[in-house]
Amino acid sequence: MFQLKDFYSYDDCKGTADWLMAQTAVRPTIGIVCGSGLGGLADMLKDQVVFNYKDIPDFPESTVHGHAGRLVFGTLKGRPCVCMQGRFHQYEGYSIQKITLPMRIFKLLGVQTVILTNAAGGLNEDFKVGDVMIIKDHINMPGMVGFNPLVGSNDNRFGVRFPCMSDAYDKELRQLAMNIAQELGYEDFMKEGVYCVVGGPSFETIAESRLVHRLGADAVGMSTAPEVIVARHCGMRVFALSLITNQSVMDYDSEEKANHEEVLQTGKHRAEQLERLVSTMVTRIEHNNNYA
Numbered sequence: 001m002f003q004l005k006d007f008y009s010y011d012d013c014k015g016t017a018d019w020l021m022a023q024t025a026v027r028p029t030i031g032i033v034c035g036s037g038l039g040g041l042a043d044m045l046k047d048q049v050v051f052n053y054k055d056i057p058d059f060p061e062s063t064v065h066g067h068a069g070r071l072v073f074g075t076l077k078g079r080p081c082v083c084m085q086g087r088f089h090q091y092e093g094y095s096i097q098k099i100t101l102p103m104r105i106f107k108l109l110g111v112q113t114v115i116l117t118n119a120a121g122g123l124n125e126d127f128k129v130g131d132v133m134i135i136k137d138h139i140n141m142p143g144m145v146g147f148n149p150l151v152g153s154n155d156n157r158f159g160v161r162f163p164c165m166s167d168a169y170d171k172e173l174r175q176l177a178m179n180i181a182q183e184l185g186y187e188d189f190m191k192e193g194v195y196c197v198v199g200g201p202s203f204e205t206i207a208e209s210r211l212v213h214r215l216g217a218d219a220v221g222m223s224t225a226p227e228v229i230v231a232r233h234c235g236m237r238v239f240a241l242s243l244i245t246n247q248s249v250m251d252y253d254s255e256e257k258a259n260h261e262e263v264l265q266t267g268k269h270r271a272e273q274l275e276r277l278v279s280t281m282v283t284r285i286e287h288n289n290n291y292a
């Protein structure tokens with residue numbers, strides 16, 4: 001249930017950002033969010049300054065296996081970065097404002113581009129377990145019935161009341177990722193598609209998977225879209241990808257059952273390639289101060 005104390009003002013966010021900046025000299029321009037089982041991305045950072053979420057003012061704690069609960073500052077091939085080794089989900093019992101709070105902290109730290117990863121179930125018949133889907137758009141199921149992180153009073157210092165979302169997933173960054181994937185020889189498992197977020201934590205029924213597939217989704221998960229909305233609202237560029245960790249069950253004769261262990265296992269198998277893809281992207285992302 002929505003509680004007033006879960007609403008974070010500009011000054012609350014600034015307080016947390018200032019608290020972090022007082023303890024590290026790293027001034028990140030790129031922020032990374034690690035999905036389930038994909039926390040190894042944070043280990044790529046050099047000269048790390050690490051904060052446990054429980055020590056950061058107003059930060060929730062990670063409660064899900066595969067989400068370490070650490071905010072890692074450092075450099076990746078010389079570029080200053082901050083990385084969430086573990087994200088928050090609404091099904092953990094946190095409000096939608098709380099799970100997206102780190103995006104506003106990123107903004108106030110000076111982040112210009114956010115790279116998000118997640119684990120997702122594959123709905124598209126052409127997808128296999130282990131494929132990597134560059135997200136080109138999302139369907140925000142909770143958002144469509146009122147659970148949007150921007151509900152509440154709007155502070156123009158973050159962004160406008162009615163932000164556009166038809167350009168949420170940056171076209172140039174998607175193209176950059178595809179080019180890098182080709183250079184690295186990853187074409188066989190690179191895909192592009194639409195991500196649908198649902199509330200979780202139960203995995204989908206067969207009828208639910210069929211429904212979201214018919215609505216136009218290629219993969220289904222329990223995160224990312226709320227973070228993307230808040231990141232775009234405050235003018236950061238967004239790139240996001242889903243690792244297809246399991247195939248969504250769409251057939252009543254199937255014996256397959258979705259489970260979190262399979263999700264984490266698939267993450268381990270693709271970890272190295274994902275790390276290489278993301279780290280190469282980081283070295284090639286250009287920033288200019290006019291981006292909004």
Ligand SMILES: O=P(O)(O)O[C@@H]1C[C@H](O)[C@@H](CO)O1
Pocket residue numbers: 034035036064087089117118119120200221222223224259260263
């Ligand atoms: O944080 P992400 O979206 O990667 O986590 C997915 C959704 C659930 O938290 C979990 C299910 O296995 O993986």
Ligand SMILES: Nc1nc2[nH]cnc2c(=O)[nH]1
Pocket residue numbers: 119120121122198200203204220221222245246247248258263
């Ligand atoms: N909702 C949902 N989230 C996931 N995260 C990883 N796999 C899945 C899945 O099949 N469904």
